Amino acid sequence: MTVSRFTLTGLSVLEGAAALPADDLLGIWELNAPQTTAFAAVAEDAVATSSPAGAVEPGLIWRAELPASRGEAKSELEARLAAARVRQAYLEAAEKRLSDLQMGLGYSAQTADAESALLAEVMALRGSAVAYGAGDAGAISLLHLYEQCEALVARFRRLVQHYARVETSVGGQPVALTIVDWSGDHSVTWQDGIGPLDMALHMDSVRLVLATRQAWLRLISVVASGALSLSVKASVPGGQFLLFPAVYRFVRDVLAELEQVQVNQEAPG
Amino acid sequence: MAESDLRLAIEKFAKDLAAKAESFVEDISTLEVRTFTTPSAEIATLAGGELDLADPTLARQLQLRAYTKIDFDCDTTICLPVDNNDQVDRSVWDMHQTMVMQALKTRESMLKSMGTALTSALDALQRVAG
Numbered sequence: 001m002t003v004s005r006f007t008l009t010g011l012s013v014l015e016g017a018a019a020l021p022a023d024d025l026l027g028i029w030e031l032n033a034p035q036t037t038a039f040a041a042v043a044e045d046a047v048a049t050s051s052p053a054g055a056v057e058p059g060l061i062w063r064a065e066l067p068a069s070r071g072e073a074k075s076e077l078e079a080r081l082a083a084a085r086v087r088q089a090y091l092e093a094a095e096k097r098l099s100d101l102q103m104g105l106g107y108s109a110q111t112a113d114a115e116s117a118l119l120a121e122v123m124a125l126r127g128s129a130v131a132y133g134a135g136d137a138g139a140i141s142l143l144h145l146y147e148q149c150e151a152l153v154a155r156f157r158r159l160v161q162h163y164a165r166v167e168t169s170v171g172g173q174p175v176a177l178t179i180v181d182w183s184g185d186h187s188v189t190w191q192d193g194i195g196p197l198d199m200a201l202h203m204d205s206v207r208l209v210l211a212t213r214q215a216w217l218r219l220i221s222v223v224a225s226g227a228l229s230l231s232v233k234a235s236v237p238g239g240q241f242l243l244f245p246a247v248y249r250f251v252r253d254v255l256a257e258l259e260q261v262q263v264n265q266e267a268p269g
Numbered sequence: 270m271a272e273s274d275l276r277l278a279i280e281k282f283a284k285d286l287a288a289k290a291e292s293f294v295e296d297i298s299t300l301e302v303r304t305f306t307t308p309s310a311e312i313a314t315l316a317g318g319e320l321d322l323a324d325p326t327l328a329r330q331l332q333l334r335a336y337t338k339i340d341f342d343c344d345t346t347i348c349l350p351v352d353n354n355d356q357v358d359r360s361v362w363d364m365h366q367t368m369v370m371q372a373l374k375t376r377e378s379m380l381k382s383m384g385t386a387l388t389s390a391l392d393a394l395q396r397v398a399g
Contacts, residue, residue, distance in 0.1 A: 174312045183296035184376035189305040191312045217382050
């Protein structure tokens with residue numbers, strides 16, 4: 001294996017998951033990607049043979065599949081760890097912008113696209129351009145909003161419910177797996193005779209998963225408190241629920257915007 | 270799906286979060302780290318499933334090599350890995366110590382996260398009430 005893959009499985013089984021984009025807001029993990037490693041093949045086989053459908057809710061499994069070159073693997077993990085830290089900082093910026101949003105101003109007066117899009121949605125919700133179904137073109141589909149919102153809540157709930165299970169393979173060979181409990185208890189299983197380089201790679205994989213989980217938990221609090229305070233500011237009936245997806249999209253837009261600024265700053269010339 | 274379904278979903282999530290916060294306060298009073306090793310031919314078979322040590326098949330595959338328990342008041346229990354000559358197995362011990370440090374950092378950051386989440390929730394509730 002020459003290319004790294006960072007995958008998270010277990011979110012596809014969520015009811016209503018199709019209503020949400022299948023991407024990690026932080027841009028670090030592939031969600032529900034098809035699996036190719038020895039670890040994954042065995043795991044999927046085990047699930048297929050031992051778990052009747054719907055009997056047990058499968059947990060979340062984070063897999064870092066790293067290339068045989070330890071140097072490349074280390075660089076890739078370091079880059080993603082750095083990206084996770086940067087995205088955490090972007091979340092703080094998104095929360096600040098959410099809190100600074102002015103309801104009194106027309107949304108054309110708000111400088112950024114993300115703010116304009118969010119305010120447009122707030123205004124539509126506050127007005128009458130809301131339809132229950134999807135048939136009324138141009139109106140916000142209430143049904144679609146509910147589906148998105150319920151899927152978001154389910155995704156967040158699953159994150160909170162499950163511990164982190166981290167599996168690392170290097171050059172296609174499984175090397176270690178770690179289960180991190182909600183309270184921080186660790187159970188680590190190492191392959192016999194593992195070398196220090198592979199050990200360090202697995203440790204970095206665990207750090208990356210924990211940094212991601214922290215950022216996602218932060219995201220929950222930014223979206224939930226943002227939707228609640230915006231619903232009060234904008235006097236949208238039921239807004240604390242209906243604004244959930246809109247605020248989620250706002251945060252995603254802000255993250256994408258800040259990412260683009262960073263890319264532009266780093267571009268030569 | 271209707272607003273009442275969504276409301277129920279959010280209420281369920283809020284209850285789960287509250288239950289987690291409650292169990293977190295209980296669980297955080299101790300920190301446990303276990304280090305196992307397994308033959309290289311068998312590690313792949315552990316993928317995806319539960320690490321239930323009561324399972325005899327699994328118990329045969331895994332060898333507990335080191336264990337640390339740290340109470341909130343810093344009382345610490347440590348089981349050291351030794352080799353056939355009763356000498357401390359340095360390689361396993363080093364791996365285990367690294368994980369203990371990682372676990373302590375994780376617990377610290379989880380405490381901060383829970384604090385931030387609760388502060389945000391209280392802030393939001395105050396805004397609604399105000």
